[in-house]
Amino acid sequence: MSLDGAITNLASWAGNTMMPTMAGLFFAGAVYRYSKGAPFEQPLYGGFASLMCSGMLRALEGFVQHAGATNADAFWMATMSLVNWTANVILPMFAFTQLAAMAMHMAGVVSEIYPGSTWIRKFVAAIGALMVSGMVRLAESMVTQAHGIGG
Amino acid sequence: MQTPQFLLDLLQLLLDLAVPAAFCTLAAAGVSLRHEGGINFHVNGRAGKWILWTVVLLTLPQLLSWIAAQGINIPSASGSVGTSWLASMETVFKNFVNQIVVAKLVPILAAYFVLKATLDGAAGENPLGSIVAALFLMSLSATMQLFQGWNSGGQYAMTDMLASLWNYIAGQILPAAAGLACVGAVINFVRHRPWSRLVFAAISFLSVSGLLSLFRAMAA
Numbered sequence: 084m085s086l087d088g089a090i091t092n093l094a095s096w097a098g099n100t101m102m103p104t105m106a107g108l109f110f111a112g113a114v115y116r117y118s119k120g121a122p123f124e125q126p127l128y129g130g131f132a133s134l135m136c137s138g139m140l141r142a143l144e145g146f147v148q149h150a151g152a153t154n155a156d157a158f159w160m161a162t163m164s165l166v167n168w169t170a171n172v173i174l175p176m177f178a179f180t181q182l183a184a185m186a187m188h189m190a191g192v193v194s195e196i197y198p199g200s201t202w203i204r205k206f207v208a209a210i211g212a213l214m215v216s217g218m219v220r221l222a223e224s225m226v227t228q229a230h231g232i233g234g
Numbered sequence: 235m236q237t238p239q240f241l242l243d244l245l246q247l248l249l250d251l252a253v254p255a256a257f258c259t260l261a262a263a264g265v266s267l268r269h270e271g272g273i274n275f276h277v278n279g280r281a282g283k284w285i286l287w288t289v290v291l292l293t294l295p296q297l298l299s300w301i302a303a304q305g306i307n308i309p310s311a312s313g314s315v316g317t318s319w320l321a322s323m324e325t326v327f328k329n330f331v332n333q334i335v336v337a338k339l340v341p342i343l344a345a346y347f348v349l350k351a352t353l354d355g356a357a358g359e360n361p362l363g364s365i366v367a368a369l370f371l372m373s374l375s376a377t378m379q380l381f382q383g384w385n386s387g388g389q390y391a392m393t394d395m396l397a398s399l400w401n402y403i404a405g406q407i408l409p410a411a412a413g414l415a416c417v418g419a420v421i422n423f424v425r426h427r428p429w430s431r432l433v434f435a436a437i438s439f440l441s442v443s444g445l446l447s448l449f450r451a452m453a454a
Contacts, residue, residue, distance in 0.1 A: 084376060085380065086369060086373040087402070090410040093410075094410045136417050137413075139419075139420075143437055144409075152443055152444055157444025157448075158438065158444055162434075
């Protein structure tokens with residue numbers, strides 16, 4: 084076994100075996116933190132990211148390939164692609180979530196039925212605690228069906 | 235005046251022992267790599283020096299041919315060691331390196347680094363350094379074959395081999411390291427630690443050849 088093959092196998096094991104397994108733990112942590120009223124976004128997004136390690140690497144490879152890996156502009160083009168992707172893909176998706184939040188506020192969901200109230204939070208946490216496996220399967224399904232970018 | 239046979243045999247012995255000695259220096263490079271962190275090397279550090287000595291030992295005949303081409307008289311090796319006790323010394327040293335160092339000692343050292351990785355993790359340190367050093371030692375024979383394959387056979391074999399090593403690290407090792415950087419970014423994100431630098435590190439790993447071209451263009 085060569086050194087590069089060994090390190091590739093190490094990266095593959097970490098990214099494709101360990102991190103998808105750890106996603107379940109991150110989702111479980113997110114449910115627990117939500118039940119305590121603590122910020123839970125970090126482990127929740129981390130759970131999704133754990134399922135997408137290979138996808139993220141493929142995306143970065145795609146960014147670098149835009150100029151050619153040996154081109155002098157490779158790093159600049161890759162950074163620009165990353166900025167483009169953040170501004171034109173991620174932020175529009177973020178805008179949708181903000182519009183949805185705006186609609187909920189306008190409908191009075193937050194004021195009439197306050198999701199942060201203890202009994203609703205405990206109820207949702209209990210449901211979430213019973214559904215962690217399902218959440219992981221759902222997240223896996225979402226990641227599996229996602230389309231790659233770059234190239 | 236003719237060179238005495240004993241000196242020719244001694245020269246042949248030293249040339250024959252270059253490859254076994256290179257195995258030892260490469261193993262020492264693996265140990266030094268961990269000493270310097272495991273995932274990085276120090277400028278003018280011991281790992282780099284051991285690697286350089288490995289390259290020098292593997293390209294010794296080509297280096298001598300360059301010196302000879304400058305007009306300096308180098309006595310040619312006899313091809314085999316004629317003196318019996320010198321020949322037996324050569325056999326003993328080669329067997330020691332092959333049967334004890336490479337076959338037994340280096341795998342045990344690698345196993346100790348795996349042990350060290352678990353202890354590093356338990357102590358709250360990054361275990362990757364010990365893991366990389368263990369993989370380096372476990373793949374010692376393959377790496378040596380790789381080095382020997384890079385020997386161009388010409389007078390500039392030493393620098394050719396160093397250039398091939400750079401290409402190997404930039405083209406084979408660093409793209410794999412980019413995958414590890416992505417994994418590290420996710421772990422750091424969940425643990426509320428700086429993660430964006432690892433994303434840019436992954437981009438740098440994937441475009442290190444391009445960065446070399448860029449700096450060459452800047453220097454031109």
